[in-house]
Amino acid sequence: MAGTLNFSKLFSYREQLSRSSVWGHHFLFLNLILSSVIGFVYFYAAPDTGSFLGFFYLLCSWLGQMCFLTFVVYLLLLFPLSFIGSYRAYRPLCVVIAVLGDAVLLFDVKLYLAAKVHISAPVFSLMFKDLDFYTGLNYNFMYIAIPVVIALQLLFARLSTRELYKTRRNYFPAVFGTLALLAFVASHSLSAWADASGYRQITAARNVYPAHYPLTARSFLQSHGWASDGGRADQSDHSYTYPLSEITVGEITPRSVVFIFFDGLSYADLSTANTPELMRLKADYMSFENHYLPYDDENDNFFAATFGLPAQYREPLLERRTYPVTLEQMYRSEYSVKAFSDESEIDSARSGLHRSVRSVNYTQASSDEEVFEKAAAALTQESAQPRSFAASLLLNGLGQEMPDKKRAQRLRALDRALGDFIGALKDSGVLDKTWVFITSSEGSPSLLSEGSVFSRDCSHVPLIVIRPDGQSRGVSVSSITSHFDLAPSVGAEILGITTPASEYSLGEDIFANLRDREFIATVHKNDLILIGQRSVSIYKKNGNAYIESDGTQKPISPNLEQLIEALRQLNRFTN
Numbered sequence: 001m002a003g004t005l006n007f008s009k010l011f012s013y014r015e016q017l018s019r020s021s022v023w024g025h026h027f028l029f030l031n032l033i034l035s036s037v038i039g040f041v042y043f044y045a046a047p048d049t050g051s052f053l054g055f056f057y058l059l060c061s062w063l064g065q066m067c068f069l070t071f072v073v074y075l076l077l078l079f080p081l082s083f084i085g086s087y088r089a090y091r092p093l094c095v096v097i098a099v100l101g102d103a104v105l106l107f108d109v110k111l112y113l114a115a116k117v118h119i120s121a122p123v124f125s126l127m128f129k130d131l132d133f134y135t136g137l138n139y140n141f142m143y144i145a146i147p148v149v150i151a152l153q154l155l156f157a158r159l160s161t162r163e164l165y166k167t168r169r170n171y172f173p174a175v176f177g178t179l180a181l182l183a184f185v186a187s188h189s190l191s192a193w194a195d196a197s198g199y200r201q202i203t204a205a206r207n208v209y210p211a212h213y214p215l216t217a218r219s220f221l222q223s224h225g226w227a228s229d230g231g232r233a234d235q236s237d238h239s240y241t242y243p244l245s246e247i248t249v250g251e252i253t254p255r256s257v258v259f260i261f262f263d264g265l266s267y268a269d270l271s272t273a274n275t276p277e278l279m280r281l282k283a284d285y286m287s288f289e290n291h292y293l294p295y296d297d298e299n300d301n302f303f304a305a306t307f308g309l310p311a312q313y314r315e316p317l318l319e320r321r322t323y324p325v326t327l328e329q330m331y332r333s334e335y336s337v338k339a340f341s342d343e344s345e346i347d348s349a350r351s352g353l354h355r356s357v358r359s360v361n362y363t364q365a366s367s368d369e370e371v372f373e374k375a376a377a378a379l380t381q382e383s384a385q386p387r388s389f390a391a392s393l394l395l396n397g398l399g400q401e402m403p404d405k406k407r408a409q410r411l412r413a414l415d416r417a418l419g420d421f422i423g424a425l426k427d428s429g430v431l432d433k434t435w436v437f438i439t440s441s442e443g444s445p446s447l448l449s450e451g452s453v454f455s456r457d458c459s460h461v462p463l464i465v466i467r468p469d470g471q472s473r474g475v476s477v478s479s480i481t482s483h484f485d486l487a488p489s490v491g492a493e494i495l496g497i498t499t500p501a502s503e504y505s506l507g508e509d510i511f512a513n514l515r516d517r518e519f520i521a522t523v524h525k526n527d528l529i530l531i532g533q534r535s536v537s538i539y540k541k542n543g544n545a546y547i548e549s550d551g552t553q554k555p556i557s558p559n560l561e562q563l564i565e566a567l568r569q570l571n572r573f574t575n
Contacts, residue, residue: 013085016085016086016087017082017083017085019087019164020081020082020085020086020087020090021079021082022163022164023087023090023091023160023161023163023164024074024078024079024082024090024094024160025173026159026160026163026164026173027078027094027098027156027157027160028070028071028074028078029173029176029177030156030159030160031070031074031098031153031156032066032067032070032071032176032177032180033176034102034152034156035066035067035069035070035101035102035105036062036063036066036067038066038102038105038106038109039062039065039066039105039109039209040062041109041112041113042062042109042112042208042209042210043058043059043062043208045112045113045208046058046205046208047204047205047208049201049202049204049205050201051201053190053199053201053202054201054202054205056190057187057190057191057194057201057202057205058205058208059183060183060184060186060187060190061183061187061205061206061208061209061212062183062209063179063180063183063184064180064181064183064184064185064186064187064188065184065187065209065210065211065212066209067177067180067183067184068180068184069105069210069211070101073097073101077097078094078097081093081094091157091161094157095153095154095156095157098153098156099146099149099150099153102149102153103142103146103149104119105210106142106145106146106149107119107142108210110141111123112208112210116571117564118207118210118211119210120560123564190202191203191206239574240313240316240317240573240574241573242307242309242313242317242322242325242504242573243325243499243503243504244502244503244504244572244573245499245503246499247325247328247329247497247499247503247504248497248498248499249329249495249496249497249498250496250497250498251496252494252495252496254333254335254388254494254495254496255388255433255434255435255468255494256335256379256382256383256388256389256390256391256430256433256434256435257388257389257390257391257434257435257436257437257490257494258375258379258390258391258392258393258425258434258435258436258437259305259390259391259392259393259437259439259486260393260395260418260436260437260438260439261302261305261392261393261394261395261439261440261441262395262398262414262438262439262440263298263394263395263396263398263399263440263441263442264396264397264398264399264400264440264442264443264444264445265398265440265443265444265461265462266440266443266444266447266457266458266459266460266461267289267291267460267461267462268444268447268457268460269398269411269444270282270462273408274408274411274412274415275411275412275415276415277415277416277418277419277422278415278418278438278462278464280419281422281438281464281466282462282464283474284473284474285464285465285466285467285472285473285474285475286464286465286466286467286472286473286475286477287462287463287464287465287475287476287477288462288463288464288465288477288479288481288510289476289477289478290460290477290478290479290480290481290533291439291460291461291462291463291480291481291482292456292459292460292461292480292481292482292520292531293440293441293442293443293459293461293482293483294310294311294459294482294483294484294520294522294531295311295522295524296443296454296455296458296459296524297311297442298399298441298442299314300314301441301442301483302441304482304483304484304486305439305441305483305486305487306324306326306327306486306487307324307325307487307505308324308325308484308485308486308487308488308501308504308505308506308507309484309505309506309573310484310506310522310523310570311523312523312570313573324487325487325491325497325504325505326487326490326491326495326497327390329491329495329497330390330495333388333495334387334388335387335388335389335390336361336382336385336387336388336389336390337361337389337390337391338361338362338363338375338378338379338382338389338390338391338392339361339362339363339391339392339394340363340364340365340371340374340375340378340391340392340393340394341362341363341364341365341371341393341394341395341396342364342365342366342367342368342370342371342394342395342396342397363375363378367397368395368396368397368413368414368417369413369414369417371393371394371395372393372417372418372420372421375391375393375421376420376421376424376425378391379391379425379430379434380424380425380428380430383428383429383430383433383434394441395414397410397413397414398410398411398414398444399442399445400445401445401446404446407446418438422436422466431466431468432468433468434466434468435465435466435467435468435490435493435494436465436466437463437464437465437486438462438463438464438465438466439461439462439463439464439483439486440461440462441483443455443457443458443459443460443461444458445458452548453524453527453529453538453548454524454529454531454536454538454548456531456536456548456549459531463481472511477510477514479510479514479515479516479517480517480519480520480531480532480533481507481510481514481520482507482520482522482531483507484505484506484507484520485505485507485508485509485510486507487504487505487507488501488504488505488507488508488509489507489508489509489510489511491504491505491509492509492511492512493509493511493512502572506521506569506570506572518532518533518562518565519531519532519537519562519566521565521566521567521569521570522570523570526541527539527540527541528563528566528567530562530566535547535548535549536548536549537556537559537562538553539558539563544558545557545558545559
C-alpha cells in the first residue's frame with residue numbers, strides 16, 4: 001500500500017533549520033511593519049510635547065520601540081523554535097505566537113487610550129481588586145481585530161514562504177531594519193540628554209510606548225502632568241467632560257435639604273463642655289467619624305462639596321458657567337435654593353457657586369447667631385409652600401485665630417445657636433421632611449501643623465446627618481469619607497439620581513453600602529496626597545514618598561498601584 005509522500009523527510013536537520021531561519025527573518029520583517037502600524041496609535045494619543053524636539057523624540061521612539069519589541073519576541077521565542085528542526089511545524093507555531101503578541105498589543109493600545117497606563121502587574125491587580133475600575137474600556141472591537149490579525153499573519157506566512165524561492169535580492173527589509181535601529185538609538189540618546197538637562201518635553205513622554213522605560217512613581221507622575229520642574233503642570237490646556245454621561249432620575253419623593261458649614265470647626269473641637277448640642281446630635285443621629293476635608297482652602301472644599309470634584313476643575317467649570325449636577329436637578333424639580341452667610345464681604349470665588357446659578361435667594365446677616373435666626377424664620381415660612389427647598393448656612397465665626405478661652409466661648413455660643421435652630425425646625429415640623437448635614441469647609445486654625453503638607457487633625461471635621469425618615473438613628477460610621485461624597489449622596493438619596501456617582505463625582509453615596517476605602521486622593525500644590533484611615537501618604541514631584549504624622553516624615557516605597565488609582569480618580573473628567 002502506497003504511503004503519503006512527506007517532503008519534510010527529504011531534507012536534513014541542517015536544511016530544515018536553514019529554511020526555518022530564512023523564513024523566520026522574512027516573517028519578522030512583515031511583523032515589524034504590522035507592529036509599527038498598530039503602535040502608531042500610541043503616537044497619535046501621546047500628549048502634545050509643545051516642541052519640535054519632543055515631536056521628533058516621539059516619532060523616533062515609535063518606530064524604534066515597536067520594532068524593538070517585535071524583535072525581542074522573535075529573539076526569545078521564534079528564533080529558538082527554529083531549532084526543533086521541522087520547517088513544517090515551525091511555521092504554524094510562529095503564526096500562533098504572532099497572533100497572541102498582536103492581541104496583547106491591541107489590549108495595551110486600548111488600555112492606554114482609556115487610562116494612559118500600560119499592561120503591568122499593578123494595573124492588573126487594581127482592575128481585579130476594584131470591579132468599578134473606570135477606564136471606559138470596550139473590547140468589542142477585538143471580535144473584528146483578531147480575525148483580521150489572523151488573516152494577516154496567515155498572509156505573512158505565505159508571503160515569507162514565497163520569498164524562499166526568489167532569486168532576486170530584496171533590499172527593503174535591510175533599509176527598514178537600519179532605519180528602525182537608528183530611530184531606537186536616537187530616541188535613547190535624546191532621552192539621556194533630556195535627563196541630564198531637565199528637558200521635560202521629552203522626559204514626560206518616555207512612558208508613551210509599552211516597555212519603553214520602567215514605570216516608576218516619578219515617571220508616572222510626570223506622564224500624567226502632576227510633576228514638573230516648575231511645580232504642578234498647568235491644567236488650563238485640558239478639556240473636561242462633566243458629567244461623563246446623561247443624568248437619569250428615578251421615581252422619588254423630593255425632600256428638602258439644609259447644609260450647615262461651621263468654618264473653623266474640627267472634629268477635635270467637639271466636647272461635652274463646649275459643644276453639648278453637637279455631641280447630642282452626634283449621638284442621636286448619624287455621625288461619620290472619619291470625615292476629612294480634601295483641601296486646606298475653604299473655597300476648594302466648598303467646591304468639592306457642591307460639585308463632588310477636585311479643585312483642579314473649579315476655575316474651568318465656573319468660567320464656563322457649568323452648574324453642579326445636583327443643583328441642576330434641584331431646579332428641574334423646582335426647588336427653592338437659598339444661601340445664608342454671616343460675612344460682610346463674600347469671596348467671589350466662593351459665592352460664585354451660588355451666584356452663577358439661576359434664581360438663588362442670597363441672605364446676609366451680621367453674625368452667626370443672626371444667620372441661624374434668619375434661616376429658621378425663612379425655612380419655616382418656606383415649608384408652607386408645596387415645593388422643596390435647599391439651603392446652605394455659611395458660618396465663619398470660628399475661622400479666625402483667637403485665644404483658647406475666647407474660642408471656647410465662641411464654640412458654646414454657636415452650639416447654643418445651633419440647638420435653637422434645630423429646635424425651631426423641629427417645632428415647626430420642618431425637620432420631619434428635611435435632611436440636615438452639619439459639617440465644616442475649613443478646619444480649626446489652632447490645629448494647623450507647622451511644616452506639614454497636610455494637617456490631618458485640622459482637616460478631620462465632623463459630619464452629622466439628620467434624616468427625615470427616622471432611619472439611621474444613633475449610627476456611627478467609621479469608614480473614611482470626604483466632601484467629595486456630599487454631592488453624590490444628595491443626588492442619590494434626595495434627588496433620586498440613578499446615574500452612577502462615578503459619572504459626575506469622585507465620591508459615592510455614603511448611605512448605600514459605603515465601601516471601606518483605602519484612601520482619599522487629593523492634591524496640595526504639586527504634591528499628591530493620599531488620606532488613609534490611619535495615615536497620610538505624600539508623593540512629591542520627584543516620585544519620592546513618605547508618611548506624614550505630627551510634622552514628622554517617614555520615607556516609604558512608592559506604591560504604583562495606589563498612584564494609578566489616585567490619578568485615575570483625579571483625572572477622570574479630563575479629556
